Amino acid sequence: xxxxxxxxxxxxxxxxxxxxxxxxxxxxxxxxxxxxxxxxxxxxxxxxxxxxxxxxxxxxxxxxxxxxxxxxxxxxxxxxxxxxxxxxxxxxxxxxxxxxxxxxxxxxxxxxxxxxxxxxxxxxxxxxxxxxxxxxxxxxxxxxxxxxxxxxxxxxxxxxxxxxxxxxxxxxxxxxxxxxxxxxxxxxxxxxxxxxxxxxxxxxxxxxxxxxxxxxxxxxxxxxxxxxxxxxxxxxxxxxxxxxxxxxxxxxxxxxxxxxxxxxxxxxxxxxxxxxxxxxxxxxxxxxxxxxxxxxxxxxxxxxxxxxxxxxxxxxxxxxxxxxxxxxxxxxxxxxxxxxxxxxxxxxxxxxxxxxxxxxxxxxxxxxxxxxxxxxxxxxxxxxxxxxxxxxxxxxxxxxxxxxxxxxxxxxxxxxxxxxxxxxxxxxxxxxxxxxxxxxxx
Numbered sequence: 122x123x124x125x126x127x128x129x130x131x132x133x134x135x136x137x138x139x140x141x142x143x144x145x146x147x148x149x150x151x152x153x154x155x156x157x158x159x160x161x162x163x164x165x166x167x168x169x170x171x172x173x174x175x176x177x178x179x180x181x182x183x184x185x186x187x188x189x190x191x192x193x194x195x196x197x198x199x200x201x202x203x204x205x206x207x208x209x210x211x212x213x214x215x216x217x218x219x220x221x222x223x224x225x226x227x228x229x230x231x232x233x234x235x236x237x238x239x240x241x242x243x244x245x246x247x248x249x250x251x252x253x254x255x256x257x258x259x260x261x262x263x264x265x266x267x268x269x270x271x272x273x274x275x276x277x278x279x280x281x282x283x284x285x286x287x288x289x290x291x292x293x294x295x296x297x298x299x300x301x302x303x304x305x306x307x308x309x310x311x312x313x314x315x316x317x318x319x320x321x322x323x324x325x326x327x328x329x330x331x332x333x334x335x336x337x338x339x340x341x342x343x344x345x346x347x348x349x350x351x352x353x354x355x356x357x358x359x360x361x362x363x364x365x366x367x368x369x370x371x372x373x374x375x376x377x378x379x380x381x382x383x384x385x386x387x388x389x390x391x392x393x394x395x396x397x398x399x400x401x402x403x404x405x406x407x408x409x410x411x412x413x414x415x416x417x418x419x420x421x422x423x424x425x426x427x428x429x430x431x432x433x434x435x436x437x438x439x440x441x442x443x444x445x446x447x448x449x450x451x452x453x454x455x456x457x458x459x460x461x462x463x464x465x466x467x468x469x470x471x472x473x474x475x476x477x478x479x480x481x482x483x484x485x486x487x488x489x490x491x492x493x494x495x496x497x498x499x500x501x502x503x504x505x506x507x508x509x510x511x512x513x514x515x516x517x518x519x520x521x522x523x524x525x526x527x528x529x530x531x532x533x534x535x536x537x538x539x540x541x542x543x544x545x546x547x548x549x550x551x552x553x554x555x556x557x558x559x560x561x562x563x
Contacts, residue, residue: 130181139175148182150190152207159198159206162191235285238276239292269293270303320352321360328366334515336368337361342544371515388477392493393469397429397505402557403463405429406455406490407506408470410447411514413439413532415522423513423532424451426468427506430560432545433553434509434536435459439529448475452484462489469493471503513539 126134126145134143139154158171168187172179179187197205264272273289276282282289290297327340335343337358344350344357361367399405407427412420424447426436436455440447468490470476476494485492495502517535522528541554548556 126181133178133181137176139177155194155206156198156203158191159194162195231282231285232288235276235280235282235288236292238280238282239272239289264293266295266299267303269295270300273300274304317360317363320356321364323348323350324357324360325364325366328361332516333366333369338546339368339544342546342550345550346544369515371511388472389482389492389494391496391502392467392491393502395502395504400430400560401463402428402430402433402560403459404465404467406435406466406468407503408451408468408476409503409506409510410443410473410475411510413514413519413528415519415528416524419525421519421525421528422447423510424448425506425509426451426455427509428553428557429469429505431553431557432505432509432548433540433557437532437536439525439532441525445475445478445481448478448481449484452481452488456488465491467491467493469495469503471495471500472497509539 126143131143131145134140134148139151141149141151143149154175158168158175161171161174162168166174168191169179169184171191172182172187177187194206273286273293276289277285286300287297290300323344324340327343328335331339331343337354340357340361341352341354344352393405397405397407405428407429408425410422410424413423414420419441421439421441422443424438424440425434427433428435435458436451438447438450438454440450466489468485470492472494475481476492482492500507513535517531519528519531522531539553541552544550544552545556549559551559
């Protein structure tokens with residue numbers, strides 16, 4: 122069994138001047154030490170004594186290591202002399218034992234031609250990779266092993282090179298055994314490629330249907346619920362990367378990087394404290410207003426109430442006026458939608474002037490709701506509501522709406538889809554409506 126060195130053992134070995142380099146699996150001894158060891162052995166010293174005299178701890182290198190090393194070094198010394206010990210010929214890039222046979226002019230010419238063809242093909246490959254890379258990606262500086270194997274195979278096939286595999290592997294800094302293992306696995310790669318091409322068709326279908334705004338996890342949920350197919354999300358992510366399917370997401374808001382505000386609001390306390398999901402439908406209600414541009418620079422406003430547990434939008438109003446009536450209509454719709462409010466129901470908002478208005482607070486109390494507010498300048502305290510607005514603006518192309526009626530239609534259509542058709546990972550891969558039923562029957 123191969124010896125594995127611990128980090129402290131590696132450090133100890135590296136301090137020995139007779140060690141050239143060391144990894145977690147092997148030790149490369151200094152050529153001068155090899156020569157001295159062979160000469161000492163010829164003088165009658167045992168391998169173990171030689172290693173101990175040169176500062177090696179047998180509990181680290183292994184008790185059988187001296188005997189094995191001396192046996193190998195003596196054979197090399199007897200056959201090739203000191204030059205055989207001075208040259209490290211093991212591992213990747215080794216060209217074999219020194220040979221007395223000199224290369225002929227034809228052999229030298231063939232190797233030179235093979236080298237030129239390899240370098241030309243490598244440069245072309247890297248050039249194509251640079252041309253195809255996307256903005257922000259690092260420029261490729263070298264080939265992956267599998268790409269090198271493919272390059273070697275192509276060169277040998279196109280130029281009918283024979284007996285050049287070892288030399289080309291040395292040029293590409295890959296192992297010869299790795300090349301043949303890659304070649305042997307060609308049938309499996311072909312099968313995998315066929316399967317990938319079949320699977321990406323379905324993934325692309327979902328990706329296009331959702332306008333490119335879904336990632337691997339969302340596609341996984343859709344496959345689980347709408348298709349009789351089981352596919353791991355890691356495979357979906359791999360195929361999306363392979364075929365350049367990138368989910369379009371909104372840019373991060375730089376203002377969210379501001380420091381958290383520490384001053385508590387004086388009108389209403391932050392009773393929610395970001396505990397949006399309390400496991401009971403109707404217990405936590407979140408509300409806010411956002412703006413929507415449409416037509417020729419016209420502005421409308423969307424007021425929503427969201428259930429914190431089910432993530433369902435239970436009330437929404439679209440209007441062009443930012444007067445208090447937008448909130449009164451929202452509360453009226455909320456009251457009509459909910460048959461009976463939770464006895465501990467809480468409605469949470471930011472500290473906008475609408476929500477601090479005395480009449481609004483009076484209506485909230487009449488409905489039997491407790492009011493809670495975010496801390497000033499702290500959007501994270503109402504993050505769940507803000508998240509919905511971000512998702513809404515990703516999906517609804519409100520700027521293309523020519524009229525307010527069209528904007529209202531698209532808003533109603535999306536909220537209906539969001540509540541009843543959009544599966545979400547965080548609520549057991551259900552839609553908000555399904556999850557509400559799940560919580561009520563649990």
